[in-house]
Amino acid sequence: MARKITYQQAINEALDQEMGRDQNVIVMGEDVAGGAGSPGEQDAWGGVLGVTRGLYHKHPGRVIDTPISESGYVGAAIGAACVGMRPVAELMFVDFLGVCFDQIFNQAAKFRYMFGGKAETPVVIRAMYGAGFRAAAQHSQCLYNLFTHIPGLKVVVPSNPYDAKGLLIQSIRDNDPVIFLEHKALYTMEGEVPEEIYTVPFGEAAVVREGHDVTIVAIGRMVQKAQEAAADLQKQGIHCEIIDPRTTSPLDTDTILESVEKTGRLVVVDESHPRCSMASDIAGLVAENAFGSLKAPIRQVTGYHAPVPFSDALEELYIPSAAKIIAAAKSVKEYK
């Protein structure tokens, strides 16, 4: 029986093992060493939620606290990647990416193309995303779709501890810029994780559950919600297949299409706003390529086209729930 650790520990272990293996791997960001008002040495906190705790002492000089300037240190990480380092920059909340749009979208993502394939930018940008923490509209968004839209970026959204470790190691070893997004609500999730180093390749979806009635494609934290829903639906005689794309760019379109060709029904679950989302992207993919297999209209279960509310009652309503997924799956199953 493999050992169980949390999602947060899995991320820490991936960073630790890769830093141990490769001296070029560095970690930088706001409070990644110190934090919580400490001087940053003896009581290093390791980030706002302690994800990088312990790395500062194990890897002296390679865990760098930065000023509160995302545009500055994300740019510095991208520059360091261009000259041979493998930086892992932490953006804290993905909502803060707005101030470093140019560095990520227009520089890191374009270097390989603009320099005729001669430049590599092996940078990883980690960030927390997602609602459910009463952190209000500026700290609660799901923005993987923005990065997915940009060619030249790879976008990773792990849903469990095993994938978090393997995908982060793969991200660090990848020679292109990778956006690695961690849902805050998953940090305490436990799962079996090998102690050894391993990788999970990009562009390979996981089939989390097999079923023949309805395909549910769910992203990040929504995989958990889909599993809750599917367990309930099973008791009602509806057998759902759950697909976790794991990376939204590249996207494993084959696994999604093959599943829909089998079930004929699709529900996409995406915590982000509905417009120009992964939900609409995957719905479009299936409508265009598997239309002949569909027995019912595609259903999207998403947040709303509205800022994430601060009110706890409203925030709970905002987040896609198992109940909403169950209702969507039943509606496509019963569609005539």
Next chain:
Amino acid sequence: MSDIHTITMPKWGLSMQEGKVNGWLKQVGDAIEKGQEIVEVESEKIAGAVEAGVSGVLRRQLAGEEDVLPVGGLLGVIADASVADADIDAFVADFQANFKPAEGDAEDQGPTTQKIEVNGHKLRYLKRGEGGEPMVLIHGFGGDLNNWLFNHEALAADREVYALDLPGHGESTKDVGEGTLDALADTVVAFMDAVGVDAAHLVGHSMGGAVSLTVAARHPQRVRSLSLIGSAGLGEEINTGYIEGFVSAANRNALKPLLGDLFADSSLVTRQLVDDLLKYKRLEGVGAALGTLSGKLFANGRQNSVMADQLASLGKPVLVIWGEEDRIIPVAHAQAVSGRVQVEVFGNRGHMVQMEAANDVNRAIARFVG
């Protein structure tokens, strides 16, 4: 009431907590012989059949196709035709009222795997049972101790039985050193030293059979008997397409058809089995370990070490078990052996005969070791 017997959801492997009913092989009212297969069940890892523990009549089916039950949950009831329906209903009601599925994580229940340091490297193993003449189960190329999930508990009914992960496999060290049969055999002996086993009945599957033979040749005093299942080392032929494909397969689509070759019934390969093997193959060092082993043991499309003609001179009791439909190592190798050898060939089974015909294999080995 003691004439009423339950058929319950089995526990196949440490992680199994529930199973799905795939279909009934016997209907209510059918006469059942002890040992007959009654109902097909699937865990997340593997599908198999549940055998009747007693003879009688199948009186109730309490779970339908696709129903998911916790381990220990009531699948059906066997009783003599003379037992009254009312008594059976009362028995079922009583069982259901008192049944509590095991709670919590699987590792809280029963034996768990352990790690032990052998020659500076970690090996994982699982021990079941106590006393008796010890037995060691040795898996094949690319396998691990879970290959024995249908066998380990049954074989451990009256002895201590160890299943280990060989170097390069499972959760053991990925350092296979030279990657020779001699090196693997010496590791097995060092493992036996470490767990305090002086001499054991060795049960080896595929490459693990060749390892067992090598232990017997190099350290005869450590071996009481050999049970060789779909074993390497008894002939030159081997499906190198499988070996090479397994070493190079990097994703599910490449791996799944190969795994189908392991079983007579390819539908036994579940998605979870494929995913678990992919997880193993993606561990750092596994690619190199498998490459080294296959290069040493199966170079040039042949098995490089054939010990069939040494069986007699080993002076050990030998049981050879094969699946007739083995697509990895041909069943002809079972017929070519000579000496003090018992041979059991099971029709309509493949290379993983210890999984596909678990109950038959368990009985054959138990009879053989006495």
